Amino acid sequence: MENKIVAGIIGLEFGRAHLEGALAYGAEIGLICDCDEKSLKFAADKYNIPEEKCTLDYHDIINNPEINAVSIGIPDQLHKQVALEMLEAGKHVLCEKPLALTKEDITEMVRAARKSNCIFMVGQICRFTPSFAKTKELIDNGTLGELYFVESEYAHDYMNIVSNKQNWRADNARHGVIGGGCHAVDLLRWLAGDPEEVFAYGTHKLLPTVTYDDSTIAIMKFPNNVAGKVYVSTGCKRDYTMRTVIYGTKGTIICDNTSPTMQLFVADETGKAPETPEIIELEVNNHNFVKEFEVFGDAITKGIPVPTPVEEGAKTVAACLAIVESANTGKIVKPDYSF
Numbered sequence: 001m002e003n004k005i006v007a008g009i010i011g012l013e014f015g016r017a018h019l020e021g022a023l024a025y026g027a028e029i030g031l032i033c034d035c036d037e038k039s040l041k042f043a044a045d046k047y048n049i050p051e052e053k054c055t056l057d058y059h060d061i062i063n064n065p066e067i068n069a070v071s072i073g074i075p076d077q078l079h080k081q082v083a084l085e086m087l088e089a090g091k092h093v094l095c096e097k098p099l100a101l102t103k104e105d106i107t108e109m110v111r112a113a114r115k116s117n118c119i120f121m122v123g124q125i126c127r128f129t130p131s132f133a134k135t136k137e138l139i140d141n142g143t144l145g146e147l148y149f150v151e152s153e154y155a156h157d158y159m160n161i162v163s164n165k166q167n168w169r170a171d172n173a174r175h176g177v178i179g180g181g182c183h184a185v186d187l188l189r190w191l192a193g194d195p196e197e198v199f200a201y202g203t204h205k206l207l208p209t210v211t212y213d214d215s216t217i218a219i220m221k222f223p224n225n226v227a228g229k230v231y232v233s234t235g236c237k238r239d240y241t242m243r244t245v246i247y248g249t250k251g252t253i254i255c256d257n258t259s260p261t262m263q264l265f266v267a268d269e270t271g272k273a274p275e276t277p278e279i280i281e282l283e284v285n286n287h288n289f290v291k292e293f294e295v296f297g298d299a300i301t302k303g304i305p306v307p308t309p310v311e312e313g314a315k316t317v318a319a320c321l322a323i324v325e326s327a328n329t330g331k332i333v334k335p336d337y338s339f
């Protein structure tokens, strides 16, 4: 355990969320880093970070012995290289989701993290979304009875982002199921366990600048005789959502990550569900980066284990890779969780 956190924040677009999380936690900011001068200056101005704590080169973080905790918020394709260098330098790592994009890369990252003495947390931020955290609580305390079907969707229109073919999200390796769909897959893994088999079907009608499917449905077999479904659309003509329905033998939850309420149906002693659900009010916070950094910080300063160590991020990517493989081959695929 360490008595304080000196943070290095790498990547300052979405990565500013980690900077805000670190500041909210009371961490000292060692260095902030972005290789793009405009992004670096914008973040420095916004959060009053002095010039001597700003760098264009993440190696300055490696070479700063004061910095003990690093967040990685750069393109998915670069997570592995930077994470391995940080682990090698003995820094604790909070790495954005998805952990990486290939089986080779996630395996290398898992092995490096296991070999190090460092904490490695993957930023599966949906686990801190109030509606999903409440759902987990209601499953764990038995309110829903035994699960038998779980479904979640990740619908997010990337049209504007990938219209620039040079954008890293337009890269074929950054399939929408892995890049964004990993949120829905991780959510169902958290609620129902590791999928044992998947079968998927994909189509491509929405994003002309990418070569991967922009709409994918995956049917999944979870442990304990639970069936499930994940739907991913990265070109949808609607607002962003992760609609989710969880069915148990005693009750049902209908929720998402952008609404101020969720619905809960609980059957009476005869097994009959009410005609109208209980409405549970919630804070809307689909990017709860303050809680996420708090959990990372508490692991370092208080020794509380993180909920999403490197293996969790890796298993989520492994399940996503199985979905992509199934959609490409038309075959049922068993995710490979050996790292």
Ligand SMILES: NC(=O)c1ccc[n+]([C@@H]2O[C@H](COP(=O)([O-])OP(=O)(O)OC[C@H]3O[C@@H](n4cnc5c(N)ncnc54)[C@H](O)[C@@H]3O)[C@@H](O)[C@H]2O)c1
Binding pocket: 010, 011, 012, 013, 014, 015, 033, 034, 035, 036, 039, 056, 058, 072, 073, 074, 075, 076, 078, 096, 097, 098, 123, 125, 179, 287
């Ligand atoms: N948890 C979530 O809900 C969520 C949301 C958005 C993005 N993300 C993840 O966050 C990461 C960053 O996404 P983004 O939307 O900010 O991408 P982005 O392209 O908008 O920004 C990436 C930033 O990283 C910088 N960068 C790239 N290479 C660098 C390097 N070697 N050293 C320093 N800086 C470098 C770029 O200059 C840019 O400012 C990705 O892994 C993405 O999947 C997660």
